[in-house]
Amino acid sequence: MKLCRYGEPGEERPALIDESGVLRSLAGVIGDLSPKVLAPARLASLAAIDPQSLPRVDHGQRLGVPVAGIGKYICIGLNYRDHAEEAGLSVPDEPIVFLKAITALSGPNDPILPPAGASRLDWEAELAVIIGTRAKTIELSAALDHVAGYCVANDVSERAFQMQSSQWDKGKGCDTFGPLGPWLVTKDDVPDPQNLEIWLDVNGRRMQRGNTRTMIFSVAEIVAYVSRYMTLMPGDVIATGTPPGVGMGMRPEPVYLRSGDLVELGIEGLGRQRQYVA
Structure with missing residues (x-):
């Protein structure tokens, strides 16, 4: 599973990349790709989502750092x-x-x-x-x-x-x-x-x-x-x-x-x- 964040600096939103390379928004599923989302159970729940059920994100969006709230x-x-x-x-x-x-x-x-x-x-x-x-x-x-x-x-x-x-x-x-x-x-x-x-x-x-x-x-x-x-x-x-x-x-x-x-x-x-x- 490929996870990312898109949008202007400080306003990034979570997304995943489907098998065809299309950016799909996760904003309706999680608030952000924060550290708590990286736990195995949370990642498994995201992997279980059908990417085709997620909204498509317009092409050409800026990509941000893929994880929010990095501590070190x-x-x-x-x-x-x-x-x-x-x-x-x-x-x-x-x-x-x-x-x-x-x-x-x-x-x-x-x-x-x-x-x-x-x-x-x-x-x-x-x-x-x-x-x-x-x-x-x-x-x-x-x-x-x-x-x-x-x-x-x-x-x-x-x-x-x-x-x-x-x-x-x-x-x-x-x-x-x-x-x-x-x-x-x-x-x-x-x-x-x-x-x-x-x-x-x-x-x-x-x-x-x-x-x-x-x-x-x-x-x-x-x-x-x-x-x-x-x-x-x-x-x-x-x-x-x-x-x-x-x-x-x-x-x-x-x-x-x-x-x-x-x-x-x-x-x-x-x-x-x-x-x-x-």
């Missing part, structure tokens, strides 16, 4: 060996955890707004995990039971800010640095999160191509690991790292985003994003 946006750094190597950094022995500000969240096709002083604006296509049920110090074998679904994320980064100290948050958490969506795809439609193709283009040129099977730490390992240090709540997001091909790692010289550039990215079965740099 957690990121995992250097989770692909070849990405760590291109960045000139050591392959981690355990997951590197940092946070994006919630105010970084934006719709999948909203523009990227470079902050004042930005000079090394970069891209990172990532698989994002949406938590469905509370998870605290859970076992690896139970980790995926706490996942509601998956979506596409672009971990937009300002490298000049990121590398000013050992703390990455400043370079990762600027406004519009967290495009998420277009959909939340429930986990029953993603049988193996460790075998998904990921790609990203800049101005039509393929920059990133990878597969989640080459992650250093799997989705289940990440969820279990993070739950040891902070309680994961419904609606929390975990971005699981990016494959090689980021601008910082380009040779002979790095390549960074400029005003007017078009970034397009996607993950197999999870949809695609499209962002212009303002």
Whole structure:
């Protein structure tokens, strides 16, 4: 099941995508795609609805962040060996955890707004995990039971800010640095999160191509690991790292985003994003 939210910022309404790709409103069924809707029983009740019974939404609507009321946006750094190597950094022995500000969240096709002083604006296509049920110090074998679904994320980064100290948050958490969506795809439609193709283009040129099977730490390992240090709540997001091909790692010289550039990215079965740099 593909769930999303559409409408202007702050006025988004819930919807699902039917098998033919048509947007169908859920506004008469639920108030919003809030964390409480991500519980297994609530998702099952939505899956039982005949999409053809739902009102059709006009084409061309803006898509927002697919889940309302996200509490934490957690990121995992250097989770692909070849990405760590291109960045000139050591392959981690355990997951590197940092946070994006919630105010970084934006719709999948909203523009990227470079902050004042930005000079090394970069891209990172990532698989994002949406938590469905509370998870605290859970076992690896139970980790995926706490996942509601998956979506596409672009971990937009300002490298000049990121590398000013050992703390990455400043370079990762600027406004519009967290495009998420277009959909939340429930986990029953993603049988193996460790075998998904990921790609990203800049101005039509393929920059990133990878597969989640080459992650250093799997989705289940990440969820279990993070739950040891902070309680994961419904609606929390975990971005699981990016494959090689980021601008910082380009040779002979790095390549960074400029005003007017078009970034397009996607993950197999999870949809695609499209962002212009303002």
